[in-house]
Amino acid sequence: MKQEKDKIAQEKDKTTQEKDKIAQEKYKIKQEKDKIAQEKDKIAQEKEQLKKEMERKKDQFKSSWRDIPLYADWRKEEFQTVNLTLDAATAHPALFLSEEGRRITWQEPCQDLPSSPERFVSLPCVLGQLHVNSGRHFWEVEVQNAHSWDLGVCRNNVAREGRVPVSPQNGFWAIRLYNGEYWGLTSPETSLTLKEKPLRVGVFLDYEARDVSFYNMTDGSHIYTFSKQTFYGGLRPLFRLWSSDSGLLTIVQVE
The missing domain is CATH 1.20.5 (Single alpha-helices involved in coiled-coils or other helix-helix interfaces)
Structure with a gap:
């Protein structure tokens, strides 16, 4: 057991x-x-x-x-340089265009201009004669004597009347100088820091790549790029002054 x-x-x-x-x-x-x-x-x-x-x-x-300095000059070789002039039929009555159609100044009182569906009546803008539906295009604008401006491109059919925000959603791709500050006109705006104040701004429009780039042609540095945007229909160069204190914009003539 x-x-x-x-x-x-x-x-x-x-x-x-x-x-x-x-x-x-x-x-x-x-x-x-x-x-x-x-x-x-x-x-x-x-x-x-x-x-x-x-x-x-x-x-x-x-x-x-x-x-990189002078990068903008390298890019110019890839783009068709445009001998651009302004389209007087689109100019806001406060904008005075020079006889050769390359310089924009503010005029007070406003001019008595014939009404036209092409004319801006709210935003003090004017468009370039160029209509872009394809390709790569470049133009240069002298801004050293301007203190408040918008530069860029817009769709040909943007609204000419009413309070229209300048943004890609409304068919505008532009940068702005206002009160000494630079902005990319996104929604909301993008604050831009520039190494050097530009005397000339280069606008590079690549329709197929769907981007618009801006360069300081004084030192060749990049300012801002709208990339992979939704383009459809014709695009045109856009210019805006803000007031009688804005100074003047001049399109650089192609030699």
Whole structure:
């Protein structure tokens, strides 16, 4: 009887040892799984950091590349330089155009001009004669004697009446100087920091790539780009003065 009890006790001890061994194995497996999970998390974090670093360096390179002096001059070779003149039929009555159609000044009182569906009656704007439906086009505007202006492009069918915000949503792609500050006319506006005040601004319109870029032609540095925009129909050069204190804008004549 005693031998049977000892045998049963030994079996119980053996079973207990087996259970402990199994528990230890399970714990060890769990530790391995946790370690693998931590390694996976670490690898995922490192991949994400590497991705962010690559994007940062890519943006940095892109920005530096665009800011290289005289880069704008290099780009000009890729674009058709336009011998641009202004379309008097679109000019707001407060804007006076020179006889050769290249200079814009503010005139008070406003001129008595014939009404036309093409004429701006709310925004003091005027359009260039150029109609763009394809290709790459470049023109240059002298701004050294102007203190508040908008420059860019717009759809040919933008609203001429009413309070129309100048933004891509309304068919305008432009930059602005106002109260000494430069802006990209997105919605809302994007504040721009320029290394040097431009004496001339270059406008680069690439219809197929759907972007409009602006460069400071004084030092060749990049000002702003509207990229991957929704263009449809004809686009035209846009010019705006703000008031009698705005000074004058002059389109640079192509030699």
